[in-house]
Amino acid sequence: MKKIKSGIYGLNPLLDGGINENSTTVVIGCSGAGKTTFATQFIRRGLELGQEAIFVSLDENKEQIIREAVEMGWPDILRYLEEEQLVFIDASGREFSTFIRKELPSFVEDWKGSNARIVVDPLTPVMWSTKDHYEQRDLISFLLKQTRKVGTVLCTLEEHGTASDLSGSETIIPMYLADCVMHLRYRAMEGGAYRMLKIVKARSTRHSELSHPYRIIKGLGLIVQHGEYRVDDSRTIPMELESILKSSKLPASVATHMAKTLGELTDGDFEDLPAEELVKYILEEYL
Ligand SMILES: Nc1ncnc2c1ncn2[C@@H]1O[C@H](COP(=O)(O)OP(=O)(O)O)[C@@H](O)[C@H]1O
Ligand SMILES: [Mg+2]
Known part of the structure; x- marks a missing residue:
């Protein structure tokens, strides 16, 4: 856009x-x-x-x-x-x-x-x-x-x-x-x-x-005024999570999509949702 x-x-x-x-x-x-x-x-x-x-x-x-x-x-x-x-x-x-x-x-x-x-x-x-x-x-x-x-x-x-x-x-x-x-x-x-x-x-x-x-x-x-708002494009999502998704038994197209999606997210997207928890929910949905 x-x-x-x-x-x-x-x-x-x-x-x-x-x-x-x-x-x-x-x-x-x-x-x-x-x-x-x-x-x-x-x-x-x-x-x-x-x-x-x-x-x-x-x-x-x-x-x-x-x-x-x-x-x-x-x-x-x-x-x-x-x-x-x-x-x-x-x-x-x-x-x-x-x-x-x-x-x-x-x-x-x-x-x-x-x-x-x-x-x-x-x-x-x-x-x-x-x-x-x-x-x-x-x-x-x-x-x-x-x-x-x-x-x-x-x-x-x-x-x-x-x-x-x-x-x-x-x-x-x-x-x-x-x-x-x-x-x-x-x-x-x-x-x-x-x-x-x-x-x-x-x-x-x-x-x-x-x-x-x-x-x-x-x-x-x-x-x-921005006040409390922080433009957050920092990224602390552990790389292992992406490899967990890739090596899991997720359907290949889903795994590729999820790995790409996670790769583009920043800390600002997660706020207080731990990345591990998100991955758990994704795996639960498909496996
Ligand atoms: N010359 C000016 N200097 C500083 N503030 C102004 C000036 N003219 C308008 N304003 C501020 O802008 C407000 C009005 O803005 P305006 O865009 O006409 O409002 P709206 O279209 O929502 O009715 C006023 O209430 C005033 O606070
Ligand atoms: Mg007006």
Whole structure:
């Protein structure tokens, strides 16, 4: 799986190197959590690398988003827009099912295969455009399928209510459909905000399962702290275990597969499971 740099400081090591190219990511959080900032940062990183970028806004208008980006300390956005390396689609106030089913496909046809970064901020109005869950699912699924033809997709999603625990019904369908889901948990508090990022799922990625404090700093954007998380690629699995598997009476194809699998694991995969114990379970299953 090819990784691309997310642009979010501190995040890539928590995602085994970055976001999978050509995947779909949903960033969920309540208002003020930093979703638009996250999306802009992701896009800016691509622009820096020479990739093209498309910002689809379904909520705020173009001027608002650009003004916020400039205020955040990213005036270079203006130059990218002028040079058309960054394209802005303002779909705020539109009829979303028409926009997604009719206008989006012809746009995608023009951009197909351009390996751009594409942001949809936020998906929420699509969820609100119909009460029918099947229609919601169809629309979101169609939108993700279309946009990923263009490149790597990042959508944001508003979380409502005070719980900030992903229990809202509006998050279920996008969470289910996306390849990668990140939750920005945010609460304004006296004496400073509480902000925690958690990777809820990331397909085909070994990722952190912890909650990570993050902050937002002008000119930088989101910065995610690693905390207790250690990127562990050390390896202390005894070689004998691989030879035990190979010399056991396991079916040859299983033995080959297991030896290869064990050879690629690191201590981080095992955590507190002793390697000997794992081998015992494998042998028990087949012998
Ligand atoms: N110029 C800025 N300098 C520092 N922090 C900022 C700036 N602008 C916004 N922020 C921080 O970013 C947060 C809003 O981020 P935003 O991405 O608009 O959130 P969301 O899209 O989730 O509603 C604010 O709550 C504030 O803490
Ligand atoms: Mg926003």
